[in-house]
Amino acid sequence: MLKIYNTLSRSKEEFEPIKDNQVRMYSCGPTVYNYAHIGNLRTYIFMDIFRRVLSFDGYKLKGVMNITDVGHLMSDSDDGEDKMAKASREQHKSPYEIAEFYTKVFFDDLSKLNINRPEIIAKATDHIGDMIKYVQALLEKGFAYEIEDGIYFDIGKFPEYGKLSRLNLDEQQAGARVEVNSQKRHPADFAVWKKAEKGHIMQWDSPWGKGYPGWHIECSAMSRKYLGEVFDVHTGGVDHIPVHHENEIAQNEALTGKKSVNYWVHGEFMLVDNGKMSKSLGNTYTVAQLEERGYAPLVFRYFCLNAHYRKKLNFTFEGMDGAKTSYERLLSALYLHKTCKDKADEKMIESYRKEFVDAINDDLNVPMALGVLWKLVKENKSCDIYNLALDFDKVLGLSLNTAKLAEEEKLDIPQEVVDIAEKRLQAKKQKDFALSDTLRAEILAQGYNVLDTKDGYKLVKA
């Protein structure tokens, strides 16, 4: 039985989907105006792990992720420039070109990190009509009102506002850091639809003239369309708790009068050198940048899996080095199990399986699950262990099946290099170490290192 921490109750709860055997989940996706950085990606790795655990437990998944390609203002003060518009202006491309480009990069990143895409990917600009209908419904029910620059949600009509973040709005300093829009009934009222300013680059016809949707309405409209008024899980980063998800709840529940999401599950932030990631500090690394520095994307995934999703994770290159070594050793340890014909004790296998399953079902305790894997790998060599590790990998997504044999690896190495290595092996057997060392240098010149093993040698890329 899966237990999961619900932000709504601030406690671990037993997970029970609305429909037996099926889980409907909405995950906040990216605003595609820039490259995703490792902090963003940590959250998607968390989402992926969650989805994999659900699958592992036998649930059928219906997941939706949005791609925000419009209507995300730079500021929550309901003015300020739309992110897409800004990127568009700066890069001299149409917003659609911007969105298309960064969406593609985003998907490439996901795939490099073994993050499975949710079943449904929903682009905001494909759903403007749904959003307009949603806004109309809010207006009809009296939960929204129109002022000069747009349609606003009236949080005064929704007394439960703040229940997710447990913020007391009255205690917040109204307007302290946000300029008060004098026409708004409450400073925290937020735009569900904005009327287009002159020359605004993205705009659509609506009952209120040309305009564009608010950010929050996007997720509400699309989740409702694909998952219904009430669904099981909503994921995102912790930063979304106070504003974005609070607003979604307000919109959804005002409209339907029902609790819209049963489990709100949030991934914690990633820190860099114990501090916040920000572009101004220049520490928002991308997958491509990690690759340039010699870290395979899956090393980063492994790094993330080493920490619990609800704990802040401190990113350092020292930590990445550790993850790299660790991950590579894990794979090479698995070689040996893969080739061994010996059987393992069934009880032992089952005991490890149970330990692993218990860990992942305890609020996705992947760090502990990794510990189980390491203990397993250190047992006597056996193909049963390899097979069990592959089972674990359905959840971990670390491509553990890529563990290669020395024999298999040779196939990828140029024949001439193998020939030199063979010559060297002979020289070594005849104790002609001078020749042996010369040949090793030749191999190195070809870009490979030769490592002696018990009964021969192994070639690796230098």
Place this chain on the structure above:
RNA sequence: GGCACCAUAGCCAAGUGGUAAGGCAGAGCUCUGCAAAAGCUUCACCCCCAGUCCGAGUCUGGGUGGUGCCUCCA
């Protein structure tokens, strides 16, 4: 100022009240012409103080420190 979370070895990091998972680094050993790799062994009493309890890293209270949010942000 308000809210929340966190504080475990050099580093990353698990931990359900009963005497500290795992990884990296380090140290020692084995193997070894050299080098590397690999294998084995080793390495913490859990920020401070006061409580509750037979027993606390694990609960309560108080400190101290850190981080995040309260502007867009995963």
